[in-house]
Every structure is written in structure tokens, then in C-alpha cells.
Amino acid sequence: MSDFFSSGWGIYIAVVSGVGIIWCLYLLFSQRKTNVTYEADGSVADTGHVWDEDLRELNNPLPRWWMWMFMLSCFFAIGYLVLYPGMGSYQGTLGYTTTGAHEASVTQANQQLKPIYAKYMELDVKQVAADPQAREMGQRLFLNYCAQCHGSDAGGSKGYPNLADQDWLYGGEPDNIKTTLIAGRAGVMPAFKHLEGTQIPDVANYVRSLSGLAADQLKSARGAEVFKTNCAACHGGDGKGNIAMGAPNLTDRVWLYGGSEAAIVETLNKGRNGKMPAHESILTPEKIHLLAAYVWSLSNVKDKAINKASN
Known part of the structure; x- marks a missing residue:
């Protein structure tokens, strides 16, 4: 009922x-004596x-047999609705919930898998990343929990x-990645609506110039001062x-929301809010360890050939 x-x-x-x-039941009994x-x-x-x-x-x-079957179906429905949720917000006498059933199933599965993951907990993230089997397990975790946002190829x-x-x-670094997975991240870029006139286009051109992109030199020169006052703190x-x-x-030339002047102007005008959800309540420490190793291996230069072989 949480959706209502x-x-x-x-x-x-x-x-x-x-x-x-x-x-x-009324329909059944009203029709059973039809002459x-x-x-x-x-x-x-x-x-x-x-x-x-x-x-x-x-x-x-x-027919009598059909009538009794119909009646038993109604009585079964009544008994079910007494024991299990189904009557609006009534929880049922057994206290059953699909959430509880799911959590119990996950707990059972985690206990069964724990011995498989245990040997990797004794190794640091970089050592785990060097193990092809561990990387394959981490990749499956990534596809289940991360690919929806970051893509199957990350x-x-x-x-x-x-x-x-x-x-x-x-x-x-491994510790940074683990912290991100465990606690999540909340990235906030505030909107700079207080900037006036050409200040936003000016600073957008200055930001583009920092990464070697084409920029208007006059606007960039003016934007440098705006940047120092409003952006340098972060x-x-x-x-x-x-x-x-x-x-x-x-x-650099890596842009999360786009590096065009229009995209940067939009960022400055409207701000950005990035949310990486915490996975501490979703994944066990063993799974986080394996997942962190897989993610670390993706961006580690000396492991790129190994990753291609495992994908």
C-alpha cells in the first residue's frame, strides 16, 4: 500500500x-434451489x-460437486485473507510480507555464498583484481548492480x-572505490544565478580554455576573474x-554533462545534482570487496589487457 x-x-x-x-456466496446459495x-x-x-x-x-x-468446489474456493479466499495481507492495509495474522520473504531469501543466499567469497577477503583489492575468477565474479556483480547507470562496459x-x-x-584508489560503494556519494554543483550579464558565458569560455578546447579569448580573459571568485573554492x-x-x-577533456559552451552554461545556470546510492545495505562486505576489485581493474592501465581477456 506504500504506492497510495x-x-x-x-x-x-x-x-x-x-x-x-x-x-x-450469495449468488451460489440463491441459485442452488432453482426449480x-x-x-x-x-x-x-x-x-x-x-x-x-x-x-x-x-x-x-x-451440479453438487461444482457447487461444493465453488464454496470451498470462497472459504479458501476468506482463510487466505485472514492469514495473509490482501485486505487493504491489513497485514494478516501471520505477519507475512514480500519484503520480509525477499530479505530472508537474500540472507540465505549470502550465507551459502560466503564460503566462496571468504578466500578473497584475505587478499587486498589489487590482489583480487589479478585473479581471473574473482574478476569474473566482480563483473557479474557489476552487471547486476551497476550497469543500469554506468553501462555494461562501464x-x-x-x-x-x-x-x-x-x-x-x-x-x-581501492579505498576510495570501496567508500563510494559502501556510503554512496552526493555531488552538488550549485546554480550561479547571481552572476550577471555576460559573466556566465565568460566563465564557460574560460573553463573550455582550461582543457584546451576552442574558446573566445576576450570572454575567457574576463571569465578567469569570475572563476577565481566563484569556482576556485571547489x-x-x-x-x-x-x-x-x-x-x-x-x-582535462572528460565531461560528465558535456563540454560544449551550451552545456557548461546550462550547468552554471541550473546547477547539477549527482547521486551515487549507498550499497552497504544491499551488498555484503564480501561482494563489495569483489566489486571494488573489478571496478579498480577497469581503470588500471597494466590490467587493461587482462580485463579484455576476461570480458
Whole structure:
């Protein structure tokens, strides 16, 4: 019922379910004593409906076996709705929830897999990354939990970082990657609506010039002062970023939201909010260890040939 905003929906569903079962029982009992009308020759009279010249609709009472099966189905439905959730917000006497069943299943699976993962917990991330079997296990974890945002090849997309290059917002060392997986990240680029006139286009051109992209020299010169006043606190005076804050390096050609002047202007005008969800409650420490090793291997130069062989 979490998808509904009012408790009235729970009452509505409970009423519909209860009235539906009661109506079925009423219909059954009201029809069980239907009298059969016979013709003079002893045959059962029809209802007057005839199809295909001689196909007559009769009005015989329900067979006893069918009636009992129908009644048992209704009683089963009542018993089920007493024991299990189904009557709106009523939880059922057994306290069953699909969430609880899922969590129990995950816990059981994690316990069964723990011995398989245990040997890798004794190794550091770089050692695990050198093991082809461990990397393959990490890749499967990545495809299950990370590929939806970063892509199956970890190449990322607009707003989702490429994990296979050397550019890291929060650092590419094993401990940085583990921290990201465990606690998540929340990257906020504020909107600079207080800038006036040509200041935003000016600083956009300056930022482009930092990475060697084509830029208007006059605008770039004016934008340098705007940058020092408004942007250097996070990105640094040289524009090389700050992994402690997740502020990107603006001097390379890696752009999370696009490096065109229009894209940078949009970023300055509207700001950006990047959210990497925490996986501590989703993945066990063993899985995080393996996943961190796989992600680290993707961007580690000396392991690129190994990764290609394992993919």
C-alpha cells in the first residue's frame, strides 16, 4: 500500500474484496434451489434461447460437486485473507510480507555464498583484481548492480561517470572505490544565478580554455576573474578539482554533462545534482570487496589487457 497516499485506498480495497466474496456466496446459495421446469414429454424445458436451429439453453441447477468446489474456493479466499495481507492495509495474522520473504531469501543466499567469497577477503583489492575468477565474479556483480547507470562496459553516459578511464571524481584508489560503494556519494554543483550579464558565458569560455578546447579569448580573459571568485573554492585555482569534495578536474577533456559552451552554461545556470546510492545495505562486505576489485581493474592501465581477456 506504500504506492497510495491515503489510508482510504486500503479501506476501498478491503471493501471490494470482502463484498466480492460475499456476493459470490450469495449468488451460489440463491441459485442452488432453482426449480427445473419440465415439458409434457418429461424433457427439461429450455429458457427460450435457441442457437443454430437446435441448440437449446436449459436451466438445470448447478451440479453438487461444482457447487461444493465453488464454496470451498470462497472459504479458501476468506482463510487466505485472514492469514495473509490482501485486505487493504491489513497485514494478516501471520505477519507475512514480500519484503520480509525477499530479505530472508537474500540472507540465505549470502550465507551459502560466503564460503566462496571468504578466500578473497584475505587478499587486498589489487590482489583480487589479478585473479581471473574473482574478476569474473566482480563483473557479474557489476552487471547486476551497476550497469543500469554506468553501462555494461562501464563507459558511463551523460551524468554517469565512465569507470574505465583514469578520471575519478572521488579518487580511483581501492579505498576510495570501496567508500563510494559502501556510503554512496552526493555531488552538488550549485546554480550561479547571481552572476550577471555576460559573466556566465565568460566563465564557460574560460573553463573550455582550461582543457584546451576552442574558446573566445576576450570572454575567457574576463571569465578567469569570475572563476577565481566563484569556482576556485571547489575546483581549485588551477581548475584541477578536488577529490575530497568530488569537484571534477576541469583541465582535462572528460565531461560528465558535456563540454560544449551550451552545456557548461546550462550547468552554471541550473546547477547539477549527482547521486551515487549507498550499497552497504544491499551488498555484503564480501561482494563489495569483489566489486571494488573489478571496478579498480577497469581503470588500471597494466590490467587493461587482462580485463579484455576476461570480458
